[in-house]
Amino acid sequence: MTTLPRAPRTQLPLLTPRGPHGSRSHLTCQFRCGNACDQPVPNTSGNGHVRDEISKAVARRSVLQGAAVGTGALVLGGLAATPAAAEPTTARAGVARAAVSGDLGRTAFRAVPPNRRDALVTPEGFRSDVVARWGDPVEKGAPRFDVRRQTPDSAAQQFGYNCDYVGVLPISGSRALLVVNHEYTDPNLMFPADVYDEDTQKRIEILSHGMSVLEIVRGRTPGSWLRADHTRARHNRRISARTAFTMTGPAAGDARLRTTADPAGRTVMGTLNNCAGGTTPWGTVLSGEENFNQYFDASGDLDPRYADSYKRIGVTGAGRGWSSVDPRFDLTTEPHEPFRFGWVVELDPSDPRSTPRKHTMLGRFKHEGANVAIAKDGRAVAYMGDDERGDYLYKFVSRDKMKKGEGAAARRHNMTLLTHGTLYVAKLVGDGTEDGYDGTGEWIRLTSDTTSYVEGMSVADVLIDTRLAADKVGPTRMDRPEDVEPNPVNGKVYVALTNNSNRGSATLPVDEANPVGSSMTRPSLGAPLEQKSGNRNGYVLEVTPARGDHATTTFTWDLMLVCGDPAAQETYFAGFDKSKVSPISCPDNVAFDSEGNLWISTDGNVLGSNDGIFRVPTAGPDRGKVEQFVTVPRGAEACGPLLADKDRSLFVAVQHPGEIDGATFEAPASTWPHTDDFPRPSIAVVYKHA
Numbered sequence: 001m002t003t004l005p006r007a008p009r010t011q012l013p014l015l016t017p018r019g020p021h022g023s024r025s026h027l028t029c030q031f032r033c034g035n036a037c038d039q040p041v042p043n044t045s046g047n048g049h050v051r052d053e054i055s056k057a058v059a060r061r062s063v064l065q066g067a068a069v070g071t072g073a074l075v076l077g078g079l080a081a082t083p084a085a086a087e088p089t090t091a092r093a094g095v096a097r098a099a100v101s102g103d104l105g106r107t108a109f110r111a112v113p114p115n116r117r118d119a120l121v122t123p124e125g126f127r128s129d130v131v132a133r134w135g136d137p138v139e140k141g142a143p144r145f146d147v148r149r150q151t152p153d154s155a156a157q158q159f160g161y162n163c164d165y166v167g168v169l170p171i172s173g174s175r176a177l178l179v180v181n182h183e184y185t186d187p188n189l190m191f192p193a194d195v196y197d198e199d200t201q202k203r204i205e206i207l208s209h210g211m212s213v214l215e216i217v218r219g220r221t222p223g224s225w226l227r228a229d230h231t232r233a234r235h236n237r238r239i240s241a242r243t244a245f246t247m248t249g250p251a252a253g254d255a256r257l258r259t260t261a262d263p264a265g266r267t268v269m270g271t272l273n274n275c276a277g278g279t280t281p282w283g284t285v286l287s288g289e290e291n292f293n294q295y296f297d298a299s300g301d302l303d304p305r306y307a308d309s310y311k312r313i314g315v316t317g318a319g320r321g322w323s324s325v326d327p328r329f330d331l332t333t334e335p336h337e338p339f340r341f342g343w344v345v346e347l348d349p350s351d352p353r354s355t356p357r358k359h360t361m362l363g364r365f366k367h368e369g370a371n372v373a374i375a376k377d378g379r380a381v382a383y384m385g386d387d388e389r390g391d392y393l394y395k396f397v398s399r400d401k402m403k404k405g406e407g408a409a410a411r412r413h414n415m416t417l418l419t420h421g422t423l424y425v426a427k428l429v430g431d432g433t434e435d436g437y438d439g440t441g442e443w444i445r446l447t448s449d450t451t452s453y454v455e456g457m458s459v460a461d462v463l464i465d466t467r468l469a470a471d472k473v474g475p476t477r478m479d480r481p482e483d484v485e486p487n488p489v490n491g492k493v494y495v496a497l498t499n500n501s502n503r504g505s506a507t508l509p510v511d512e513a514n515p516v517g518s519s520m521t522r523p524s525l526g527a528p529l530e531q532k533s534g535n536r537n538g539y540v541l542e543v544t545p546a547r548g549d550h551a552t553t554t555f556t557w558d559l560m561l562v563c564g565d566p567a568a569q570e571t572y573f574a575g576f577d578k579s580k581v582s583p584i585s586c587p588d589n590v591a592f593d594s595e596g597n598l599w600i601s602t603d604g605n606v607l608g609s610n611d612g613i614f615r616v617p618t619a620g621p622d623r624g625k626v627e628q629f630v631t632v633p634r635g636a637e638a639c640g641p642l643l644a645d646k647d648r649s650l651f652v653a654v655q656h657p658g659e660i661d662g663a664t665f666e667a668p669a670s671t672w673p674h675t676d677d678f679p680r681p682s683i684a685v686v687y688k689h690a
Contacts, residue, residue: 028637028659042312043390043467044507047474103647104615104629105593107688111582111627114525114609118670120654120684121631127689128630129224130673131178131216131651132159133682137230138212138238147665147678148195155207156240159214161185162681163653165277165369166640167285169349171215175228176644177235177349178214179285180653180683181274185209189658189679192665202325209272211239211287213349223648223687237352241270241326244355245345248419250449251360251463256306256339261328268340268358269328275387276369276483276589276639281380281402282414285347288367289358290387292341296331297323303335312467313342313365314388339464344370344384346418359418361449362396363466369589373486373493375551378402380417383493385481389500390508391467392475393426393484395443397551422448423462425475428557430512437512437572438558441543444473445553479503479514479535483589489596490618491548494560495541496587498603501534513541513557520568521585522608529568536606537564537571537585540598542618560598560624561616563587565607574624582628583607584614593643599629601638601652611638613652630686633672633679635660640683650686657681 109123120128135145135158142157160182167179185205196204215233216225230236245268247257257265275290298317302310310316315331315338323330328337343358344367362370365386372382378401384394399420403410424443431439445453446469447462454462454469462469479500486493502508504517519536520529540561546552562572563584573581588603598616605611612631617623632638632654639653658670658679670679 028656042314042388043471043477047471047477103594104643104650104686104688105595105597105647109627109629112612112629112631114583114607114628115631116525116608116610116634117631118634118657118672120633120652120672120686122686123629125688125690126686128652128684128686129219129226130675131225131683131685132163132180132212132214132227133673133675133680134159134161134163134208135680136227138214138236140231140233140236142230147190147676148192150191150196150204152200152203152207155204156242157238159212160210160238160240161190161205161208162655163212163683164275164639164655165285165287166642166651166653166683167277167279167349168216168642168644168649168651169279169283169285171235171350174218176216176225178212178216178225178227178651178683179277179279179347179349180212180214181277181287182208182210182212183273183275183290183655186656186659188664189656189668190665198321199325202320202322205320206270206322206326207240207242209241209274210243210270211274211345211347213237213239213347213352218645221687221689223645223685225645225649225685235349235352237349239271239347239356243270245269245271246355246357247340247360248357249360249362249463251364251460254460254464256336256460256464259328259334259336259340262340265336271345271356271358272341274345275367278369278371278382278485280346280372280414281374282411282417283348283350284415285349286370286372286382287345287347288369288384289341289343289345290366290368292366293338295319295322295341296329296338297321298331299323300332302331306335308468309465310338312465312471313338339364342366344382344418346415348415360460360463361419361421361423363394363423363446363462364464365391365394365466368482368484371483371485373488373550374402376547376549377551379421379551380414381486381550382418383484383486385478385484385495386467387480387482387498389480389502390477391481392470393478393481393495394466394470395424395426395550397422397424399449420449422446423466424553425470425473427474428476428513432512436558436575437515437562438556439512441476441555441557443553443555444475446470446473476511476513477508478541479538482587485590485592486550487592487596487598487618489592489594491545491550492618493543493545493550494590494598494618495543496590496600497539497541498586498588499535499538501536503535504533513559514539515559516562516570519570519606520565521606522565525608527608529565532606537562538587539563540587540590540600540616560618561587561626573626576622576624576626581624581626582614583609584626584628586611588637589639589641591641591643593647595647599641599643599650600626601641603637603639610634611636613638613641613650633657634670635663635679636670636672636681648687652684652686654682654684 215228297319586604660669663669
């Protein structure tokens with residue numbers, strides 16, 4: 001279909017090279033989060049820092065300029081060449097080094113070195129297969145993908161763009177359901193020039209967001225999986241802007257959720273910018289709506305009633321121009337539409353006719369995802385991060401207890417657990433000592449489904465403007481809290497804190513929970529380390545609930561990893577020998593195997609290498625030994641990850657391959673997965689291959 005005038009290529013703003021954006025391309029910053037780093041930090045509350053005054057320990061560390069400081073719990077090395085981990089090891093003591101069972105939590109491997117290859121690189125003895133690509137047919141009537149004959153109707157039936165969260169739910173001995181988020185679109189890489197008019201392109205982009213559910217089947221080699229025939233897969237489903245979502249919880253029906261198309265404020269079409277998620281103990285999938293603020297235009301003035309609310313969440317009216325094809329994206333005429341996004345979505349993939357829901361009880365902010373643990377008394381506890389520089393950690397504790405069993409009555413009950421309960425935000429306190437970065441913390445109540453604990457705000461106010469509510473109770477501002485997941489083996493909770501280019505500034509000073517105000521980076525492989533302001537490499541926070549119970553309101557914490565180049569002074573790997581770990585930068589998502597090992601995916605590596613996935617033991621003599629297991633292709637982000645099939649399969653979402661400045665459809669920076677002459681975001685599975 002050739003239609004003129006053609007859609008113009010997006011003109012990117014002039015940005016300072018390697019400024020606040022780190023190693024991300026300007027393309028990624030533009031299309032994924034609307035250049036959030038170019039905007040003022042939305043949180044101007046002045047909230048914690050961990051102590052009112054920086055502890056002596058932090059002050060002492062802040063003046064260290066390259067000197068080693070002994071061999072205690074925190075070891076600061078010199079700035080020598082980086083030794084990538086080369087020695088194959090196992091995840092815990094007592095497991096034979098030669099183990100080749102295929103169990104990825106126990107099998108030895110030689111760490112993948114940093115590289116810039118246009119490939120999904122795995123250790124020797126492992127291989128990867130692509131399971132689903134952008135454009136693959138999902139629903140029964142979906143046409144075969146043709147990049148030059150895309151239509152809105154085909155996009156609504158095919159595997160969407162830029163896959164992120166990955167969930168796998170078994171449905172039989174050899175079959176499972178693959179559930180995937182589609183976070184955002186990049187028209188520069190999706191569309192050939194001179195083929196699509198601008199409005200058609202926008203309609204395709206809108207319908208390329210959302211989620212996909214696909215049936216998959218085991219391959220011949222243990223750990224391998226294949227996409228099932230979509231014409232026979234009764235569970236397959238595309239969730240798009242044509243899918244109706246029901247609002248649940250106390251804020252459903254509030255005046256701020258009502259629009260011209262939905263005067264009741266209880267039904268929303270579609271879900272946007274879905275990042276990470278989680279699979280619940282009752283067999284549903286949670287999905288987080290993250291950078292939704294960037295999709296709304298303004299044909300005129302913004303409604304002054306919502307000035308503070310818009311500002312705190314980053315809604316400016318400088319959107320993607322979608323209002324030209326869908327008037328609900330015009331803030332001037334539909335000022336309430338942004339309030340209908342920024343929620344946690346729950347989908348029942350086992351029932352393709354079910355209506356997905358948006359849970360207002362879990363608050364509205366830039367959700368990376370949500371992950372559920374069951375408290376000792378049987379209540380559901382959902383952990384969440386707000387992915388913004390200087391924002392907060394949250395959790396929700398249900399009012400009711402989970403019912404065990406697979407019967408219809410238990411399932412109906414469990415599907416209501418996220419509609420009643422209490423929402424909390426976290427405050428961390430450092431211990432003020434020099435034996436590492438650790439301390440205590442508390443969960444501060446914001447609201448239950450019946451009572452607000454924030455002065456001057458109703459229950460609905462707290463849930464709709466959760467950031468503004470949290471600002472009032474003094475929680476700790478963190479460095480982009482993204483994935484927050486409970487470890488099913490040790491009961492602790494692990495938080496990926498990706499980075500914060502503003503940490504160490506007057507408005508975001510360092511503290512014990514956010515101790516790095518300047519980081520060492522490498523512009524390219526083999527280049528010398530360079531010092532940059534801010535926390536450029538991120539942390540992994542380890543949280544231990546009091547008495548091992550997720551429902552308690554107190555906890556202890558420590559920074560298990562201060563990420564970066566092992567040769568850099570500021571890095572720390574749970575006390576493990578820094579000469580024996582892989583460099584790691586910008587942790588984004590986490591997962592666990594049956595041994596309790598932590599698996600980390602990265603986004604925005606500033607150490608010169610492609611992003612990847614790393615295995616890290618959380619206990620025993622190898623605790624903190626970071627080993628790179630996978631690198632993803634050029635320009636891509638490693639998403640997921642997910643250990644499945646008794647730890648024989650590692651699923652990874654390869655998002656935005658080739659998203660490098662200057663790349664276009666005609667001049668791609670990557671062609672991965674190398675099935676076409678242009679890149680296709682895809683889901684891959686990695687497994688042991690004898």
